[in-house]
Amino acid sequence: MNLxxxxxxxxxxxxxxxxxxxxxxxxxxxxxxxxxxxSEGRDLTxxxxxxxxxxTDTDEAARITRxxxxxxxxxxxxxxxxxxxxxxxxxxxxxxxxxxxLRHSVAxxxxxxxxxxVDGVREAVESxxxxxxxxxxxxxxxxxxxVTRYVHCYLEYVxxxxxxxxxxxxxxxxxxxxELARQEQARLARRxxxxxxxxxxxxxxxxxxxxxxxxxxxxxxxxxGPGVLLVVAVEPVxxxxxxxxxxxxxxxxxxxxxxxxxxxxxxxxxxxxxxxQVVRRVARRSDVCGLTGPNEFGVLMQRTTLSSxxxxxxxxxxxxxSQSFVLGRTRVVDAWGGLVxxxxxxxxxxxxxxxxAETAWRRAxxxxxxxxxxxxxxxxxxxxxxxxxxxxxxxAENRFTLFTQPILxxxxxQITRQEILLRVVDDAGRAYSASTLLGDAERxxxxxxxDRWVIDRTIELIARGSRxxxxxxxxxxxxxxxxxxxxxxxxxxxxxxxxxxxITFEITETARIGNLTExxxxxxxxxQLGCQLALDDFGSGHVPFAxxxxxxxxxxxxxxxxxxxxxHSVANRGIVRSIVEMCRTLGIRTAAEHVEDEAxxxxxxxxxxxxxxxxxxxxxKPVTSPARTLPASAxxxxxxERELRAATG
Amino acid sequence: MRSGxxxxxxxxSAARLGDRGQAESEVSxxxxxxxxxxxxxxxxxxxxxxxGLVEDAVQEAFITARDKWEQIRDYEKPLAWMYKxxxxxxxxxxxxxxxxxxxxxxxxxxxxxxxxxxxxEARELLRGWLPRLPPRQAEVFVLALDxxxxxxxxxxxxxxxxxxxxxxxxxxxxxxxLAQQAGFDAPSGxxxx
Numbered sequence: 007m008n009l010x011x012x013x014x015x016x017x018x019x020x021x022x023x024x025x026x027x028x029x030x031x032x033x034x035x036x037x038x039x040x041x042x043x044x045s046e047g048r049d050l051t052x053x054x055x056x057x058x059x060x061x062t063d064t065d066e067a068a069r070i071t072r073x074x075x076x077x078x079x080x081x082x083x084x085x086x087x088x089x090x091x092x093x094x095x096x097x098x099x100x101x102x103x104x105x106x107x108l109r110h111s112v113a114x115x116x117x118x119x120x121x122x123x124v125d126g127v128r129e130a131v132e133s134x135x136x137x138x139x140x141x142x143x144x145x146x147x148x149x150x151x152x153v154t155r156y157v158h159c160y161l162e163y164v165x166x167x168x169x170x171x172x173x174x175x176x177x178x179x180x181x182x183x184x185e186l187a188r189q190e191q192a193r194l195a196r197r198x199x200x201x202x203x204x205x206x207x208x209x210x211x212x213x214x215x216x217x218x219x220x221x222x223x224x225x226x227x228x229x230x231g232p233g234v235l236l237v238v239a240v241e242p243v244x245x246x247x248x249x250x251x252x253x254x255x256x257x258x259x260x261x262x263x264x265x266x267x268x269x270x271x272x273x274x275x276x277x278x279x280x281x282x283q284v285v286r287r288v289a290r291r292s293d294v295c296g297l298t299g300p301n302e303f304g305v306l307m308q309r310t311t312l313s314s315x316x317x318x319x320x321x322x323x324x325x326x327x328s329q330s331f332v333l334g335r336t337r338v339v340d341a342w343g344g345l346v347x348x349x350x351x352x353x354x355x356x357x358x359x360x361x362x363a364e365t366a367w368r369r370a371x372x373x374x375x376x377x378x379x380x381x382x383x384x385x386x387x388x389x390x391x392x393x394x395x396x397x398x399x400x401x402a403e404n405r406f407t408l409f410t411q412p413i414l415x416x417x418x419x420q421i422t423r424q425e426i427l428l429r430v431v432d433d434a435g436r437a438y439s440a441s442t443l444l445g446d447a448e449r450x451x452x453x454x455x456x457d458r459w460v461i462d463r464t465i466e467l468i469a470r471g472s473r474x475x476x477x478x479x480x481x482x483x484x485x486x487x488x489x490x491x492x493x494x495x496x497x498x499x500x501x502x503x504x505x506x507x508x509i510t511f512e513i514t515e516t517a518r519i520g521n522l523t524e525x526x527x528x529x530x531x532x533x534q535l536g537c538q539l540a541l542d543d544f545g546s547g548h549v550p551f552a553x554x555x556x557x558x559x560x561x562x563x564x565x566x567x568x569x570x571x572x573x574h575s576v577a578n579r580g581i582v583r584s585i586v587e588m589c590r591t592l593g594i595r596t597a598a599e600h601v602e603d604e605a606x607x608x609x610x611x612x613x614x615x616x617x618x619x620x621x622x623x624x625x626x627k628p629v630t631s632p633a634r635t636l637p638a639s640a641x642x643x644x645x646x647e648r649e650l651r652a653a654t655g
Numbered sequence: 656m657r658s659g660x661x662x663x664x665x666x667x668s669a670a671r672l673g674d675r676g677q678a679e680s681e682v683s684x685x686x687x688x689x690x691x692x693x694x695x696x697x698x699x700x701x702x703x704x705x706x707g708l709v710e711d712a713v714q715e716a717f718i719t720a721r722d723k724w725e726q727i728r729d730y731e732k733p734l735a736w737m738y739k740x741x742x743x744x745x746x747x748x749x750x751x752x753x754x755x756x757x758x759x760x761x762x763x764x765x766x767x768x769x770x771x772x773x774x775x776e777a778r779e780l781l782r783g784w785l786p787r788l789p790p791r792q793a794e795v796f797v798l799a800l801d802x803x804x805x806x807x808x809x810x811x812x813x814x815x816x817x818x819x820x821x822x823x824x825x826x827x828x829x830x831x832x833l834a835q836q837a838g839f840d841a842p843s844g845x846x847x848x
Contacts, residue, residue: 009834015777033688073813
């Protein structure tokens with residue numbers, strides 16, 4: 007079957023039995039309504055043209071004008087013979103003029119059309135005449151009171167009685183409301199496409215809320231009344247795959263990272279996914295789950311007692327312990343739980359409760375029990391001191407190590423830079439993301455010693471590395487206020503004879519910049535030394551655009567959340583493109599993190615992003631290797647030079 | 656042959672018999688109305704999916720026709736006047752309800768549907784495609800399908816003769832595309848494979 011078959015079927019005019027019955031009823035109704043109209047004395051034809059539409063009409067333009075008048079449409083007629091224009095009264099009203107007040111010339115009409123639309127209208131009119139066809143066009147007109155209206159026009163060419171082209175007639179209608187509705191519909195469709203139904207804040211690997219978002223969820227839940235927060239920590243049992251640092255020995259920067267570095271990160275992910283499954287399975291449907299840190303899982307239980315929450319915690323711990331996880335080889339994983347009961351409205355924030363629950367599981371592990379339950383949140387100053395001593399202990403015990411991640415220069419398609427990343431080393435010598443620790447340190451104003459440590463170690467490492475490589479070092483916005491930090495950088499650069507041009511300082515957590523004047527001084531000072539300045543996570547954090555105009559930033563790193571999945575996100579493409587364009591205008595280079603596939607890389611190249619970083623370019627690698635680990639060594643650095651060279655290429 | 660014309664023929668034959676009284680006029684109008692009410696509705700349904708609104712417009716048009724029947728019944732084709740007037744009544748109703756502020760369908764390919772088995776199903780299928788055409792093209796096409804000449808269509812719709820020719824061709828081309836997208840692309844008169 008094709009269109010012709012359908013059309014011949016559709017053109018059958020026979021009425022069905024039902025339709026005939028309906029027509030009879032309709033006829034009766036017409037008669038009744040007619041009688042009622044007559045008895046009410048209504049004029050039935052005041053707005054109707056009674057004459058026969060098929061009666062011969064010599065002038066086509068006149069016929070169309072009459073039909074337009076009836077339908078309250080405006081017309082403008084151009085007649086070839088006279089070369090002049092004729093406006094209908096309705097047309098004058100559409101254009102905002104009293105009928106009869108407009109001059110009948112093409113120039114006068116052109117002045118009424120929005121300047122941006124004149125060419126389009128002219129092109130349409132010319133094509134109507136040239137191609138002997140009909141066109142539709144929508145243009146804006148500007149009324150004498152400067153109000154802009156959208157007007158839709160049919161442009162038809164008309165013939166005289168002998169079928170010779172005689173002119174053009176435009177039938178116009180003010181469609182402003184329709185056009186605005188159309189634009190609004192298009193906008194809403196675009197918005198539906200670009201806005202996410204859910205707030206960001208989930209860990210991409212496990213799908214659980216990450217720490218900050220989980221803390222927000224706790225705050226929300228607390229307002230609804232009492233409940234219990236559980237944090238479960240997991241840790242693989244027994245010696246690691248590669249024999250190396252035993253628990254408690256592998257401290258210091260040269261602390262061994264077990265096995266292959268890449269494999270290590272993969273194992274952490276696999277473990278997280280597996281444990282998340284156990285947690286989800288045991289938790290009640292209404293419980294909110296989160297990933298509060300590396301290998302740390304939170305379960306928020308509203309409206310429950312401490313004893314039933316403890317029972318659930320034991321089920322989760324048993325569930326984890328009774329399972330074997332494939333981590334390099336099959337491993338058993340140990341788990342501890344920390345619980346804290348909250349009353350709601352007792353002044354503890356979500357992040358405080360997470361800290362308390364963490365303190366509780368650490369106490370459980372230290373005392374050799376499965377879990378520790380706190381009847382209430384800790385006192386504020388007690389919590390702060392606990393946190394502070396933990397941060398200080400990490401610094402004092404030198405439980406840090408550095409990783410590097412390669413950065414690709416998209417102009418050269420070559421790795422020219424490395425980002426230096428801080429990792430925390432646990433008792434078993436495993437390196438973990440330092441984000442929780444850094445968060446605590448920033449909140450407690452303990453970040454400066456960590457930043458100093460990073461600066462010292464980094465400059466020392468650069469001195470041993472390649473002279474042509476460039477390094478990006480993270481520095482908390484909090485530390486910028488320290489008046490001695492600049493001196494320290496300068497002193498270390500001299501001490502190790504490092505070219506300042508090899509370093510870019512990435513400012514993170516700009517929201518925590520305490521003293522803007524001090525930060526400003528540091529920023530200008532560091533550039534005077536010859537180092538460069540970058541802003542981390544631009545677009546995700548709290549950096550106002552104005553920051554770019556008063557801070558001498560050389561590089562902006564676009565937040566990874568805009569890069570991951572950019573291929574499928576109109577919103578992220580628009581945002582990244584705009585950031586790149588803005589930065590180019592300001593003389594700032596751009597870098598993209600979380601680049602994980604070629605399609606993303608191609609897009610970023612198209613947009614003119616300068617640097618790319620992510621798994622596609624290279625995963626973070628330790629600057630030291632297990633082979634170099636000298637646990638007993640008093641000197642923390644053995645020989646990081648070779649590893650750094652290997653890592654920076 | 657147009658059924659509306661049948662009523663006229665009957666009315667005219669009655670007129671030749673010398674009876675143009677009230678009763679005869681009534682009979683001829685009712686015959687005209689019964690034959691054409693549904694056809695005028697079908698015409699308007701091709702451009703407006705709101706059946707209630709269409710029915711109101713057609714009813715108002717026929718009430719007006721009843722009022723001027725003595726004059727209209729003498730036209731060569733009273734149905735042309737009916738179409739024109741009903742179309743105008745629908746326009747007025749649309750404006751009154753501010754329903755002219757509707758936005759065209761999104762450009763998604765038409766659904767694949769089963770083959771129409773009877774004229775009603777064929778018209779229903781067509782009604783699904785017509786809103787994807789510019790409104791005037793759809794009107795021109797439906798009138799042409801109804802058997803009206805290009806000059807008649809120009810007069811009913813109040814547009815230029817050449818416009819009708821252009822629109823009729825463009826509408827057909829576009830409908831053919833839509834039909835093909837919906838799977839109706841077999842050579843004429845043969846079953847789909």
